[in-house]
Amino acid sequence: MADAATTFEPAEDKKPALVLVPGLICTGDLWAFQIAALKEVTAITVVDHRAAGSLSELAAQILDDQPGPFALAGHSMGGYVAFEVMRQAGDRVTKLALIATSARQDTLEMAARRRDFIKLAQRGKFRGVSPLLMKTFIHEDALDNKALRETVYRMAHKTGAEGFIRQSEIILERPDSRGDLANISCPTLVLCGDADERTPPALAGEMAAGIADSELVILPRCGHLPQLERPAATTRALKAWLDVE
Numbered sequence: 616m617a618d619a620a621t622t623f624e625p626a627e628d629k630k631p632a633l634v635l636v637p638g639l640i641c642t643g644d645l646w647a648f649q650i651a652a653l654k655e656v657t658a659i660t661v662v663d664h665r666a667a668g669s670l671s672e673l674a675a676q677i678l679d680d681q682p683g684p685f686a687l688a689g690h691s692m693g694g695y696v697a698f699e700v701m702r703q704a705g706d707r708v709t710k711l712a713l714i715a716t717s718a719r720q721d722t723l724e725m726a727a728r729r730r731d732f733i734k735l736a737q738r739g740k741f742r743g744v745s746p747l748l749m750k751t752f753i754h755e756d757a758l759d760n761k762a763l764r765e766t767v768y769r770m771a772h773k774t775g776a777e778g779f780i781r782q783s784e785i786i787l788e789r790p791d792s793r794g795d796l797a798n799i800s801c802p803t804l805v806l807c808g809d810a811d812e813r814t815p816p817a818l819a820g821e822m823a824a825g826i827a828d829s830e831l832v833i834l835p836r837c838g839h840l841p842q843l844e845r846p847a848a849t850t851r852a853l854k855a856w857l858d859v860e
Contacts, residue, residue, distance in 0.1 A: 638691025
């Protein structure tokens with residue numbers, strides 16, 4: 616397996632470590648606004664999971680790459696990775712952020728759709744994010760945001776067909792994490808958009824209800840990519856979670 620994590624900011628003793636895990640077909644571009652706002656107060660690592668072999672290997676690689684305790688933020692698929700990190704070594708994680716994600720497995724319908732997309736990609740028909748799929752990623756208010764759309768298309772292009780297939784297979788193999796929620800004891804931020812079609816607010820509420828030390832933040836008029844759709848509000852929530860200025 617290729618290295619799972621790419622260090623964005625060299626670690627320094629004076630800076631607490633922060634690991635950011637993007638979602639399906641997403642890269643570090645997803646977190647650009649947050650990185651710019653947090654890089655002076657945290658040592659940031661953005662995980663590159665395009666070549667990951669399995670969920671357990673990916674989590675183990677993240678843990679190997681971090682010399683000490685760290686805060687962990689996972690978006691969508693990154694949340695599934697975060698749950699696996701918590702299962703393997705939850706005592707290493709000082710703070711946890713679960714963004715636009717779920718503790719549940721796919722429904723049978725969603726799993727079937729993922730397998731269909733995998734087959735298309737295997738036949739050379741991977742097109743990244745189609746205009747139709749874009750509507751399930753971002754709120755209708757953001758559909759006219761050309762820069763945002765181009766960021767999504769660029770991330771999908773960087774991920775490519777092989778990366779998409781690997782990521783989709785990892786998502787399909789993930790366990791149900793609802794039984795692990797009560798074991799999470801670190802301060803946890805659960806954040807999602809109020810119009811997220813892929814991981815609706817009810818799923819965020821379920822996670823927050825199951826984690827003792829959690830805060831639920833629902834962003835208005837926001838879809839599945841709050842880091843891009845509501846960058847300032849997302850960053851404020853992350854700063855409060857990290858307790859940094």
